[in-house]
Amino acid sequence: MAIHSRQKHALLEAYLRVWTQNVAANWGTDSPSLDIFDLFAGTGWCVEREYRKDQWPGTAMISAQQLMQYPTKRKCMLFLNCWAEDDVVRSKNLVALQQRVHTLGFERSNREVRIVSYELSEALRIAVELHSARKQYPNLWILDPYGASDVPWQVIERIAGLVGSYKAKNGKSTSRRPELFINFMTSSLQRNIHNLPMVTSALGCTVPEWKNHLQQVESAGGTFLDALATFYFSQLELVYGRPPFGVKIPGKDGNPVSIVFLAVERDAAWHSVRKESIPHFEQWRLQKYLPRKEWVRTRHKIDRDLPKGLKQAELEDSYQ
Numbered sequence: 222m223a224i225h226s227r228q229k230h231a232l233l234e235a236y237l238r239v240w241t242q243n244v245a246a247n248w249g250t251d252s253p254s255l256d257i258f259d260l261f262a263g264t265g266w267c268v269e270r271e272y273r274k275d276q277w278p279g280t281a282m283i284s285a286q287q288l289m290q291y292p293t294k295r296k297c298m299l300f301l302n303c304w305a306e307d308d309v310v311r312s313k314n315l316v317a318l319q320q321r322v323h324t325l326g327f328e329r330s331n332r333e334v335r336i337v338s339y340e341l342s343e344a345l346r347i348a349v350e351l352h353s354a355r356k357q358y359p360n361l362w363i364l365d366p367y368g369a370s371d372v373p374w375q376v377i378e379r380i381a382g383l384v385g386s387y388k389a390k391n392g393k394s395t396s397r398r399p400e401l402f403i404n405f406m407t408s409s410l411q412r413n414i415h416n417l418p419m420v421t422s423a424l425g426c427t428v429p430e431w432k433n434h435l436q437q438v439e440s441a442g443g444t445f446l447d448a449l450a451t452f453y454f455s456q457l458e459l460v461y462g463r464p465p466f467g468v469k470i471p472g473k474d475g476n477p478v479s480i481v482f483l484a485v486e487r488d489a490a491w492h493s494v495r496k497e498s499i500p501h502f503e504q505w506r507l508q509k510y511l512p513r514k515e516w517v518r519t520r521h522k523i524d525r526d527l528p529k530g531l532k533q534a535e536l537e538d539s540y541q
């Protein structure tokens with residue numbers, strides 16, 4: 222694992238803290254349930270690949286730890302898919318992941334884990350089935366592939382389309398779209414700049430649409446990366462009805478290798494993330510890991526001010 226990927230993990234943890242700290246502070250043991258579907262879980266643990274000295278929890282263990290800390294007495298489901306092309310690697314990773322979750326002591330009567338090992342399309346089918354049995358609950362989907370081509374846009378549409386409806390306390394029926402945490406691997410698409418089927422499948426557009434967009438961005442002085450980022454951003458915005466959060470994850474040379482997108486639909490969730498997670502992420506950068514200059518070079522522009530007249534989200538409004 223490259224050291225820069227640690228930033229994506231910090232962001233995931235910061236997002237989950239909105240639940241485990243903020244929602245929990247308001248609701249305690251009555252906090253709503255939260256299901257997490259991690260479709261590219263790996264071993265659940267990361268070791269820095271150059272010096273092999275730094276180690277830290279991956280998406281699966283962060284999710285497990287946060288769900289364990291979350292005080293809700295309601296059942297929370299953790300779905301982990303651990304797959305690798307090479308069968309030996311796959312079995313090894315799977316055993317490592319199973320042992321880690323087991324050692325953590327995740328499973329209790331109200332914390333359920335399901336670990337599977339399939340290529341994405343089959344894992345998604347199973348996850349969707351599981352989700353449909355629990356669709357009224359808030360759920361987060363984590364997509365953390367090696368390359369953007371491992372996640373065709375159709376997959377995003379499929380997940381984002383899993384809209385559940387539930388009755389709020391006031392009796393009103395409301396719908397709920399899954400929340401999405403995507404590590405969009407721009408680097409892999411940049412390496413395949415001429416592979417139009419690969420680029421357009423990840424972006425969910427036709428070749429002429431992409432060519433048009435790229436031309437527009439380039440004629441305005443933008444780069445291929447800008448074109449990828451803005452296209453993906455607006456695709457997510459179209460589905461979610463509001464802009465996603467986007468944080469560039471820089472590689473060693475300072476150039477982004479990926480952009481972490483977090484897409485949430487509901488007002489309260491959106492404003493909470495904005496208020497709580499992003500500053501937390503910045504603190505993480507500044508305080509904890511500043512000495513490691515070789516990989517802390519990110520600069521991201523996220524407007525954190527709330528629009529005038531809006532107060533920080535009333536979590537109660539949406540998480541009931």
Ligand SMILES: C[S@@+](CC[C@H](N)C(=O)[O-])C[C@H]1O[C@@H](n2cnc3c(N)ncnc32)[C@H](O)[C@@H]1O
Binds near residue numbers: 261
């Ligand atoms: C970037 S790693 C995941 C890291 C993990 N999320 C973490 O934080 O530790 C990507 C993982 O996806 C697996 N993978 C690659 N192609 C896949 C596919 N088509 N379907 C499912 N998993 C795949 C790889 O074997 C690898 O374990």
